[in-house]
Structures are given as structure tokens and as C-alpha cells.
Amino acid sequence: MTDSLSQSDLIERELAALGEEPLQDDELAMLAGEAQALDGEPAVASTARLFELAQPYDHADHAELSELAKQRIWRTVDSRPRPSGVGRRGREVGLVAVVLALAAALVLVVVDLDDERSPPEPRDREVAALADQTRSALRALDDGLGDTARAERLTSEYQQRLEGR
Amino acid sequence: MRRSWIGLIGLIGLIGCTAELDEPRASELDTRLETHAVVAGQPTAAGLAYLEYALAAHREADAIAEPLARAERLLAALDRPVPERDGIAEIAALELSARASESLLAAEADERVLALLGPALPTDRSLPIDRASARCLLALGDAAARTGDHALAMGSYARALELLSLLMMVGMEEVDS
Numbered sequence: 001m002t003d004s005l006s007q008s009d010l011i012e013r014e015l016a017a018l019g020e021e022p023l024q025d026d027e028l029a030m031l032a033g034e035a036q037a038l039d040g041e042p043a044v045a046s047t048a049r050l051f052e053l054a055q056p057y058d059h060a061d062h063a064e065l066s067e068l069a070k071q072r073i074w075r076t077v078d079s080r081p082r083p084s085g086v087g088r089r090g091r092e093v094g095l096v097a098v099v100l101a102l103a104a105a106l107v108l109v110v111v112d113l114d115d116e117r118s119p120p121e122p123r124d125r126e127v128a129a130l131a132d133q134t135r136s137a138l139r140a141l142d143d144g145l146g147d148t149a150r151a152e153r154l155t156s157e158y159q160q161r162l163e164g165r
Numbered sequence: 166m167r168r169s170w171i172g173l174i175g176l177i178g179l180i181g182c183t184a185e186l187d188e189p190r191a192s193e194l195d196t197r198l199e200t201h202a203v204v205a206g207q208p209t210a211a212g213l214a215y216l217e218y219a220l221a222a223h224r225e226a227d228a229i230a231e232p233l234a235r236a237e238r239l240l241a242a243l244d245r246p247v248p249e250r251d252g253i254a255e256i257a258a259l260e261l262s263a264r265a266s267e268s269l270l271a272a273e274a275d276e277r278v279l280a281l282l283g284p285a286l287p288t289d290r291s292l293p294i295d296r297a298s299a300r301c302l303l304a305l306g307d308a309a310a311r312t313g314d315h316a317l318a319m320g321s322y323a324r325a326l327e328l329l330s331l332l333m334m335v336g337m338e339e340v341d342s
Contacts, residue, residue: 130326134299147264148224148227155217161205
């Protein structure tokens with residue numbers, strides 16, 4: 001029982017973080033009667049199912065979900081953008097995203113240079129695209145410090161090393 | 166973590182593909198990049214003095230709203246010789262160059278950026294794997310693009326991206342460890 005309630009709380013928090021408004025009783029009733037009609041709306045169907053799962057005792061007919069169904073629901077939630085506090089895993093995924101962006105930019109350069117039909121000089125559009133990629137990658141690696149704050153940190157750390165601290 | 170390694174492997178492959186760009190082409194597009202890891206080395210009094218000098222320049226520059234005047238203050242700091250074999254001082258100098266260049270770009274003094282960074286960032290000069298190097302390359306690329314030197318712009322951006330990818334790998338190793 002404790003596990004079930006805890007899971008419900010988790011789902012409710014997850015939905016709140018996603019900005020989803022809780023469904024009203026009449027909406028839940030409507031969805032229960034029209035579950036098949038949501039087959040073409042997977043986002044709506046999965047959200048409705050999450051609310052059902054979060055309120056198993058109010059809707060006994062829909063309380064039991066297979067492990068597979070629960071896994072699918074969590075996968076759906078997990079794949080959505082998180083509003084904040086992504087933590088270490090989020091940072092890793094972010095790094096991979098930036099790596100892929102860099103790779104795409106490098107492909108742009110390679111493809112452009114290998115294309116014999118291209119004029120010898122890069123074109124404005126290609127230069128601008130590569131500039132944008134570079135700026136994005138640089139922003140992704142921003143440490144959040146201004147120039148002066150970064151210089152202060154460098155100086156402070158250097159001084160500590162010099163003094164053997 | 167598996168996804169991180171997949172990304173890394175793909176990137177390494179792509180960097181391998183760029184190896185054929187090691188020689189400049191007829192278009193004079195040159196994307197060669199020489200890099201070295203930032204080695205802090207043994208701290209010295211001279212190194213600390215340089216860092217304090219650079220820090221003072223940044224603080225004074227903060228108080229200057231006009232981009233060209235701000236750039237001049239930062240450029241004046243660059244006249245001081247950088248202590249040799251001091252990786253941290255080298256980064257501090259690059260930070261000064263980057264900020265000075267960005268201020269010059271803001272003042273539309275594009276030719277001065279080319280004059281500052283062109284000789285400082287030749288393709289055969291090894292650059293420290295640090296964000297400051299990429300900032301300088303980006304500023305050089307922007308100045309080149311504005312002045313119509315698309316080959317230099319493209320080469321500078323490509324070098325910046327490759328350097329950032331190396332920096333990314335260092336970051337990933339730190340996350341893993």
C-alpha cells in the first residue's frame with residue numbers, strides 16, 4: 001500500500017513538473033468511455049493513463065496495469081524535456097547532444113569541401129550556418145562566469161597553489 | 166553513459182574524416198588545428214603577477230561601457246609578456262584577447278580583430294584546449310566573415326568546433342571519473 005501511494009505521489013509530481021493540469025472527474029469518466037478514441041493521440045492517452053495510475057483507488061476499473069504498461073508510461077514521461085534540475089544524467093545527455101551538434105557541423109564542412117560542384121569559396125549561407133553552430137557549441141560549454149569572475153577564479157586558484165594550500 | 170560513448174565514437178570517426186583536410190586546398194581554406202592540453206605547471210610569483218595584472222584589466226574594463234574604449238584597455242594589458250611555460254597565464258592571455266576581440270567586434274573594428282588574432286592564431290600554432298581558444302577562433306571567424314574573407318571565416322569556425330569537441334571529450338572524461 002505504501003509503495004502504491006508513493007508511486008502515485010511520484011506520478012503527480014512528475015505531471016506537475018510537466019505543467020499538466022489534473023483532470024476533473026467528468027473528464028476521467030469521459031476518457032474511460034472513449035479510451036479507444038485516443039489511440040491516435042498518444043500524448044493525451046499517456047497523460048490520461050498517468051492520472052488514472054495516480055488515482056488507482058478512485059478508479060478501480062483501471063487500477064491494474066501490467067508491468068509492461070507501467071514501463072511504457074515511465075518511458076514516455078522520461079523522454080519529455082525536464083523543466084529544471086536535470087542533474088548528472090541530464091548533463092550527460094546534454095553533452096552528447098552538443099557532441100552530435102558538433103559532429104553535424106563537421107559533416108557540413110566535410111561535405112561542403114568534398115562537393116566538387118561547390119564554388120571554391122564558401123558561400124555566405126554556409127559561413128553563417130557554421131558560425132551559428134560554433135556559437136551554439138560555445139554557449140553549451142559556458143561555465144556561467146563572466147570574464148572578471150573567471151579571472152578571479154584563475155588568480156585565486158593559482159595563488160593557492162603557489163602558497164601550497 | 167552508453168549514449169555518451171556512442172556520441173564520442175561517432176565524433177572521433179568524424180574527426181578522422183577531417184584528417185584529409187590537413188593540407189590547405191586551392192581555395193586557401195585551412196582547417197588545420199594544433200592543440201595541447203592545459204598544463205598548469207609550477208606556479209611562480211611572475212605567473213601570479215601576470216594573472217593579477219590581467220584581473221585588474223578585466224575589472225577596469227567592466228567599468229567601461231563604450232566597446233572601443235573597453236577594447237583599448239584590454240589590448241593595453243596584452244602588451245605585457247606572458248610568462249613562459251605557464252599554462253594558466255597562457256589561458257589568461259587568451260581570455261584577454263577574446264574579450265578585447267569581442268569588444269572590437271562590437272565597435273565594428275573588424276580589421277583590428279584580424280590584425281590582432283590573425284598573427285596570434287596561425288594554423289601551425291598549438292592552442293590550449295580551453296574555451297578561451299575557441300572564443301578567439303570564433304571572433305577571428307566573425308571578423309573574417311564580416312570583411313568577406315570566407316575561407317578564413319570557415320577555417321576559423323571549423324577549428325573552433327574541433328577544439329570545442331576536444332574540450333567536450335575532456336569534460337566527458339571528468340564526468341565519467
